[in-house]
Amino acid sequence: MQETISREKALTLLRAYNQEPFHIQHALTVEGVMDYFARELGYSEEADFWALAGLLHDIDFEQWPEEHCKKAPELMREGGCGEELIHAVCSHGYGECCDVEPVHEMEKVLFAADELTGLIGAAARMRPSKSVMDMEVSSLKKKFKDKKFAAGCSRDVITQGAERLGWTLEELMERTILAMRSCEAKVAAELDALLN
Numbered sequence: 566m567q568e569t570i571s572r573e574k575a576l577t578l579l580r581a582y583n584q585e586p587f588h589i590q591h592a593l594t595v596e597g598v599m600d601y602f603a604r605e606l607g608y609s610e611e612a613d614f615w616a617l618a619g620l621l622h623d624i625d626f627e628q629w630p631e632e633h634c635k636k637a638p639e640l641m642r643e644g645g646c647g648e649e650l651i652h653a654v655c656s657h658g659y660g661e662c663c664d665v666e667p668v669h670e671m672e673k674v675l676f677a678a679d680e681l682t683g684l685i686g687a688a689a690r691m692r693p694s695k696s697v698m699d700m701e702v703s704s705l706k707k708k709f710k711d712k713k714f715a716a717g718c719s720r721d722v723i724t725q726g727a728e729r730l731g732w733t734l735e736e737l738m739e740r741t742i743l744a745m746r747s748c749e750a751k752v753a754a755e756l757d758a759l760l761n
Contacts, residue, residue, distance in 0.1 A: 597748025634658035677726025
């Protein structure tokens with residue numbers, strides 16, 4: 566797997582189409598989560614590539630929600646991204662907004678972790694600590710079962726994501742919480758620096 570553009574260029578590209586702090590925070594979080602999983606699953610040499618896919622996965626969502634994963638290839642090609650990275654980014658919308666199937670393990674992780682980071686983030690904001698550092702799988706499972714909570718986070722996609730990876734739902738939740746813990750402070754610091 567080839568890293569096609571620098572992280573700095575990728576961040577500039579993301580920010581060209583994303584101004585909402587919420588969307589930038591989500592992009593940085595999924596970037597950190599993907600970096601964690603790359604190292605955790607034995608793909609350390611590809612960690613930068615995994616992280617770039619996480620950073621850019623929603624590049625088109627803020628301005629073109631109706632064309633999510635359809636507008637992304639054009640924006641990414643203009644920004645100098647390679648086809649492998651474009652495929653990875655688009656594959657996280659498989660079955661929802663595009664027909665690019667997640668094939669590589671990295672794409673399956675992105676597919677599974679994207680929606681789940683949203684749910685975990687929403688659950689963390691409800692906690693007194695506002696953090697994932699003290700979150701347990703048991704409390705996340707309650708939020709997962711409550712369909713009204715963070716209703717925009719598709720439970721079907723999260724469940725499918727776990728199945729594609731051959732993991733239980735609980736295992737996916739536990740690993741994604743750990744992944745988010747690994748980058749929570751860094752994401753908060755970078756978001757603060759970017760917005761202030």
